[in-house]
Amino acid sequence: MTTRGGALHAPADVSAGDRGRPPARLPLVVYVLALGTFLMGTTEFVVAGLLPEIAGDVQVSVARAGLLITVFAIGMIVGAPLMAMLTLRLPQRLTLILALGVFAAGHVIVALGSSFTLLLAARFLTALATGAFWAVANVVATRAAGPAASSRALGVVGAGAMLANVVGVPLGAFAGQLMGWRGPFWALAVFGAAAMALIARQVPHDTDGGQTISVRSELAALRSGRLWLALAACTTTTGGVLSTYTYISPLLTDRAGLAAGLVPLVLVGFGVGALAGFLVGGRLGDRRPHATTIVAPAVTTALLLAICLLSTHAVPTVALIALLGLFGLGANPVLISLGVRFAGKAPTLGSALTVSAFNLGTAIGSWIAGLALESSLGTTGPAVIGTVIAALTLIPTIAIALIQRRRLAT
Known part of the structure; x- marks a missing residue:
């Protein structure tokens, strides 16, 4: 199978163990x-x-x-x-x-x-x-x-x-x-x-x-059910994390009692965690792609729930936010890789759709979180919404893993 420019591209059904030793x-x-x-x-x-x-x-x-x-x-x-x-x-x-x-x-x-x-x-x-x-x-x-x-x-x-x-x-x-x-x-x-x-x-x-390459052959990739499952996971995993992150400042200052001047340091901690998460998630994803895309959102959901329950305590909340950066976006490089693979002969379109899905999740998640912030939930509202959205990621990622197992078994 080839990408644009005639470059070799991994078949969609190649498992991590069959790809050879990583360079x-x-x-x-x-x-x-x-x-x-x-x-x-x-x-x-x-x-x-x-x-x-x-x-x-x-x-x-x-x-x-x-x-x-x-x-x-x-x-x-x-x-x-x-x-x-x-x-x-x-x-x-x-x-x-x-x-x-x-x-x-x-x-x-x-x-x-x-x-x-x-x-x-x-x-x-x-x-x-x-x-x-x-x-x-x-x-x-x-x-x-x-x-x-x-x-x-x-x-x-x-x-x-x-x-x-x-x-x-x-x-x-x-x-x-x-x-x-x-x-x-x-x-x-x-x-x-x-x-x-x-x-x-x-x-x-x-x-x-x-x-x-023709437009028709590129659009044919949209018939892939696994591609749409990967895109759904891209939307929810990013929406869950960034809906909370967008309104993390009022949670830290109004509920956790953190000084406003310390909020930027917490955001840097989240950013460092996210940077490490991308690198580690990408490395693990080559060996265990489906385990990575299931474990990362599961841990993310637990972290967001913990933030909801412990948000009145500054130190645990700060630590949880750093861990949220580490796990929350760790599955993203693997999901992009799956999107490219599941698009078959249209890898660029598959990649583009993952970019759109991530941004769509950010837009929808932050919008719903803003409504929750103004509701009776108050400053914990965005984290509650983030917990629910992040948990939804497990549906498409588990479905992808089950489909892959069935395909390998047959």
């Missing part, structure tokens, strides 16, 4: 792609730390300025599969370079723009480029690492985005305070242009540019 080291291109996702993750969330400055400069309310985050999420949900189809016949290397070029241009527009409408349009354009890059990067990383290390490679690529929450977003917010909110966008534009050169040098040329 000791991943190819350099995997880490170059992780640098790209680091930039993408930084731009997605850096706005949160700059909202008051942006709102004051373009003369809108802070709540309205928050639409810059919302429109980016919408662009990711729509853009990943849309751009995967529109760039279907382009070589993957060229798609990555063009996506970074649009990414850089979008940040230049934001840095120069004075109209809020223009800023919204530029953010949406940047999100489209981000979706295209992420979808293709997952496939390129999988191809470069080989079937025996595909989940580990995807863990490294995804860890770039996790590292953005630990390093990129705080640095961007700090730089915005020093040089104005436009400074971080200029910096991201420059780094995006530099990443184009790295991608051009490290990603190999495709052999056929995907000319034999």
